Amino acid sequence: MQGWTGKILDINLSNGGIEIVPLDMEMARLFLGGRGLGARLLWDLVGPEVEPLSPENVLIFTTGPITATGSQTSNRFNVSSKSPLTDTILHANSGGWWGMQLKRTGYDALIVRGKAKKPVVIEITPEGVALKDADHLWGKGVFETTEALGQSRNKRNVLCIGPAGENLVRIAAIMNDKERALARGGPGAVMGSKNLKAIVVEGQEKNKPADQDQFKFLLYETGKLLKASPLTSQALPEFGTAVVMNVINEIGALPTRNFQQSQFEDADKISGEAITDNILVKNQACWACPITCTRITKTKSDKEGEGPEFESAWAFGAQCGIDDLDTITEANYLCNDMGLDTISMGNTIGCAMELAEKGLIDDDLSFGQADKLLDLIRDTAYRRGIGGDMAEGSYRMAKKYGAPGLSMSVKKLEMPAYDPRGMQGQGLVFATGNRGACHETGNMLGPEVLALPRLIDRFATQGKAGIVSVHQDSAAVIDSLVYCKFTNLAVAEEFFARTLTAVTGELFTADDLMMVGERVWTLERLYNRREGFTKEDDTLPDRLLNEPVSGGPSEGFTVKLAPMLEEYYAFRGWDKNGVPKPEKLKELSLEFTIEVAYD
Amino acid sequence: MSDIIWLTLFDREEVRDIMRIKLFGGLRQTAGSPEFEVSGATIREALENLCAGNEALRAAIFDGSVLRPHVRVMVNGRDCELESGLETAIFQNDQIAIFPPIAGG
Numbered sequence: 001m002q003g004w005t006g007k008i009l010d011i012n013l014s015n016g017g018i019e020i021v022p023l024d025m026e027m028a029r030l031f032l033g034g035r036g037l038g039a040r041l042l043w044d045l046v047g048p049e050v051e052p053l054s055p056e057n058v059l060i061f062t063t064g065p066i067t068a069t070g071s072q073t074s075n076r077f078n079v080s081s082k083s084p085l086t087d088t089i090l091h092a093n094s095g096g097w098w099g100m101q102l103k104r105t106g107y108d109a110l111i112v113r114g115k116a117k118k119p120v121v122i123e124i125t126p127e128g129v130a131l132k133d134a135d136h137l138w139g140k141g142v143f144e145t146t147e148a149l150g151q152s153r154n155k156r157n158v159l160c161i162g163p164a165g166e167n168l169v170r171i172a173a174i175m176n177d178k179e180r181a182l183a184r185g186g187p188g189a190v191m192g193s194k195n196l197k198a199i200v201v202e203g204q205e206k207n208k209p210a211d212q213d214q215f216k217f218l219l220y221e222t223g224k225l226l227k228a229s230p231l232t233s234q235a236l237p238e239f240g241t242a243v244v245m246n247v248i249n250e251i252g253a254l255p256t257r258n259f260q261q262s263q264f265e266d267a268d269k270i271s272g273e274a275i276t277d278n279i280l281v282k283n284q285a286c287w288a289c290p291i292t293c294t295r296i297t298k299t300k301s302d303k304e305g306e307g308p309e310f311e312s313a314w315a316f317g318a319q320c321g322i323d324d325l326d327t328i329t330e331a332n333y334l335c336n337d338m339g340l341d342t343i344s345m346g347n348t349i350g351c352a353m354e355l356a357e358k359g360l361i362d363d364d365l366s367f368g369q370a371d372k373l374l375d376l377i378r379d380t381a382y383r384r385g386i387g388g389d390m391a392e393g394s395y396r397m398a399k400k401y402g403a404p405g406l407s408m409s410v411k412k413l414e415m416p417a418y419d420p421r422g423m424q425g426q427g428l429v430f431a432t433g434n435r436g437a438c439h440e441t442g443n444m445l446g447p448e449v450l451a452l453p454r455l456i457d458r459f460a461t462q463g464k465a466g467i468v469s470v471h472q473d474s475a476a477v478i479d480s481l482v483y484c485k486f487t488n489l490a491v492a493e494e495f496f497a498r499t500l501t502a503v504t505g506e507l508f509t510a511d512d513l514m515m516v517g518e519r520v521w522t523l524e525r526l527y528n529r530r531e532g533f534t535k536e537d538d539t540l541p542d543r544l545l546n547e548p549v550s551g552g553p554s555e556g557f558t559v560k561l562a563p564m565l566e567e568y569y570a571f572r573g574w575d576k577n578g579v580p581k582p583e584k585l586k587e588l589s590l591e592f593t594i595e596v597a598y599d
Numbered sequence: 600m601s602d603i604i605w606l607t608l609f610d611r612e613e614v615r616d617i618m619r620i621k622l623f624g625g626l627r628q629t630a631g632s633p634e635f636e637v638s639g640a641t642i643r644e645a646l647e648n649l650c651a652g653n654e655a656l657r658a659a660i661f662d663g664s665v666l667r668p669h670v671r672v673m674v675n676g677r678d679c680e681l682e683s684g685l686e687t688a689i690f691q692n693d694q695i696a697i698f699p700p701i702a703g704g
Contacts (some may be wrong), residue, residue, distance in 0.1 A: 247623070
């Protein structure tokens with residue numbers, strides 16, 4: 001089969017060992033690449049005995065079969081590991097150029113094990129693989145490190161950590177191409193624990209499709225569809241991802257002041273419209289992407305950078321009660337330079353603000369204090385003062401001060417910008433997320449708010465389980481190919497299957513792809529079960545289950561999780577305890593997990 | 600039918616209710632403002648009044664007599680598709696929000 005190089009680069013930082021091992025092609029067919037292949041490899045490599053910040057944990061960087069073909073958005077890649085924030089499976093993906101360039105080096109995946117004695121950079125070029133000293137880079141920010149290592153858009157690409165990862169901050173991101181992030185679950189801390197500052201890739205190999213004519217036809221057709229859709233050709237390029245800020249606020253589902261309210265009175269000031277009107281310099285695109293949703297912005301103090309996108313604008317905005325767009329934007333830049341997950345950072349600051357207002361921590365912090373935002377981020381990256389608590393993530397911080405219920409997280413992963421009391425299906429997505437509360441693994445914004453593909457009642461619970469499951473499986477397969485989910489606004493799974501067929505030379509149908517998605521989702525579920533997670537972890541913060549929204553269009557609602565969960569387990573072919581049944585595991589070619597499921 | 604409801608219906612015939620319409624995304628530039636006050640007994644009437652004299656705005660919202668694909672209209676945070684669509688009755692002080700095609704998250 002074409003599409004895969006058939007090679008995995010396996011580096012052990014403890015002894016400097018560098019090996020090239022063959023990719024099991026049956027594994028590739030079943031899990032494709034990206035998140036799926038990462039989960040399958042992690043299953044074998046990292047068991048429940050492994051502490052996430054120990055040398056025994058691994059980082060697995062994976063591309064997919066379509067990566068670097070030039071198919072629209074075929075730039076993305078994935079990292080898999082065990083999360084130091086959640087102790088669940090960790091997967092995160094990112095765009096830009098680095099993933100495409102890793103594929104061009106001739107490897108489908110890169111496994112990094114062990115721990116270097118002192119800081120190192122891995123360099124993968126046509127001349128070979130080398131481990132280089134990084135003493136001079138340790139302590140530097142992401143921007144300086146990226147420049148120092150010779151980032152060059154289409155030729156040489158840098159992935160690295162900032163001070164947050166070095167200081168083992170549990171919400172630290174890995175950054176690539178300067179301002180793109182593998183953010184959620186603390187992968188930056190895992191990289192820091194290995195004394196690995198950066199990975200530089202330079203490649204020359206091409207991912208040539210097996211059926212060139214069909215591939216070119218699909219490239220043309222996909223381009224037409226992306227251009228014809230007002231979502232991908234107008235909405236995202238004109239206003240970026242933050243254009244949804246106002247609609248989510250309008251329906252009463254924009255979490256405000258640590259989810260104490262569900263509408264922010266100044267949402268418009270931090271919206272996509274405000275970004276376009278006030279700070280936008282130009283759009284930018286990832287490699288091979290015609291959508292161009294990235295915003296290059298400049299603040300009044302002449303600072304320039306990428307973003308903020310929707311989640312970051314919300315996290316430092318509504319979640320913290322802050323309406324100062326310039327400060328929010330600079331907070332986003334600073335997180336990129338420190339190497340921090342903006343969602344977890346903003347959410348954790350909001351949690352600290354509520355703890356302080358309630359007198360649970362000895363600090364004069366309160367909602368709306370824009371002037372404190374940048375210092376709080378720096379203090380987290382360097383573990384100074386209250387930043388030392390925030391570096392542990394909101395759950396550990398809130399628990400330390402006796403109020404774990406004030407952490408707006410699931411499985412310790414901070415929630416993104418949706419109040420599920422106003423979007424019941426989103427509550428089910430968050431509660432069942434394999435990496436914790438996550439909007440990237442089955443977002444219900446489409447069906448519950450934007451009528452994509454059609455509108456369903458956001459307050460209804462019955463029937464949501466099936467829709468959530470399909471969205472979760474679809475997201476899992478897109479993350480395994482690896483495509484950007486925004487292509488799915490204009491292009492259906494059928495097109496992904498036809499493109500995969502053209503690239504690999506082997507027939508894949510849309511049904512095959514959805515089964516890959518279900519297989520990946522189920523394997524992640526079993527990974528967490530092996531780690532000791534049970535149905536008791538499929539839950540939401542008490543506030544969302546028991547405190548009705550106090551005003552606005554979602555007034556009076558809590559999340560009715562129990563009936564949705566019961567329906568969800570049944571729809572997925574799991575038992576009442578949320579454990580996949582043996583026949584389901586056999587159907588998904590996951591027989592090797594049966595012992596774990598029923599131990 | 601109670602007197603109160605009857606009076607409300609009576610008022611709606613005789614005194615045109617004034618509603619606030621909020622526009623988002625590119626509709627703001629097309630309309631020239633993010634907010635308007637309009638009258639109308641139904642969403643359709645209010646939108647027709649909003650678009651009167653602005654064909655570009657009409658074209659951005661309507662495809663003939665129906666809404667363009669992906670355009671969402673909400674009344675007090677509730678999508679009108681879940682009510683009676685463009686024929687949904689509206690009342691004094693209702694807030695109408697119109698979103699052009701948007702995506703993100």
